[in-house]
Amino acid sequence: MTETTADALRDDYLARLDEAMRGLPHGVASDIRGGIVEELEGLDAAATEMRIAQLGDPVAIAREAQDEVPGAVTIVTAPPVAAPSAPRPPTTSTRGFAIAAALTLSFGGFVLPVLGWFVGAVLVSLSPLWRTWEKVVAIVIPFVVGGVSLLLVSTMVTFSASDSGGSSSGTGTAPVVNPLLPAWYDLLWMGFLGIGLLLIPVSGLWLLWRLRGRVPR
Structure with missing residues (x-):
């Protein structure tokens, strides 16, 4: 017990x-x-x-x-830090920006004469998806062809006017000109102008073709 x-x-x-x-x-x-x-x-x-x-x-x-008892040590586990996401590429590096730039270069001049083409040229120059020589070809060639066309047409008009003045001041009979028919320099001017106008959209479309398969760096 x-x-x-x-x-x-x-x-x-x-x-x-x-x-x-x-x-x-x-x-x-x-x-x-x-x-x-x-x-x-x-x-x-x-x-x-x-x-x-x-x-x-x-x-x-x-x-x-x-x-x-010594003070308890509290072990604080830091929350897992998510791996930093890759920084988003700048807008000018995207394919969408490049496509918009090429289309603006092609047709911007028809919407806003002259100014639209210059805007397209600036946008194309900002995109890193094209090589430098591609940008030069697309922007400079239409500009050079257009400038040369205007220079040639101006020169031909000047010489034509000089020839007409010389013929009328001489003893010979002045050629009969039909005002309803375009002069030869009018045909050349229209031809050069057509080539220049054609090269502008072609240059932008050529940039789109060169853009295939390329991704932002």
Whole structure:
């Protein structure tokens, strides 16, 4: 009967001790509990009751142990940092911009005469999807052909006027000119003008053809 009473006292005390030490680290709580079990082991009921009284309230034991435990180190795990996404290419590097630039170069001059072509030339020069020589060919050739055409037409008109003046001031009979028929220089002017106008859209379409298969760098 005495042993049973001693076991009951010990089990009750250890149960209250376990409850009080729930907030302690597992290793510390286990050491304290193991030491108290050794001290109460083999005692009779009277000795167990006396030793429990000497040990004190389990809550006080747990509080004292908590004060002696070094501050817990909280390990903060930084959230995973997402891999930086590749920077978006500038707008001028996209295929959409290049296509719009080529179309503006081809047909912008028909929407806004002269100004539209210059806008298209600037847009084409900003796109990195074409090589430098391609830009030069597409922009310079129509400009050069147009300039040469105007120069040739102006020169031919000047010489034609000089020839007409010389013939009328001489003793010969002035040639009869039908005003309803275009003069030879009118035909040349219209031909050069047609070539120049044709080269402008062709140059933009040629850039679109050169653009095939290319991606932004």
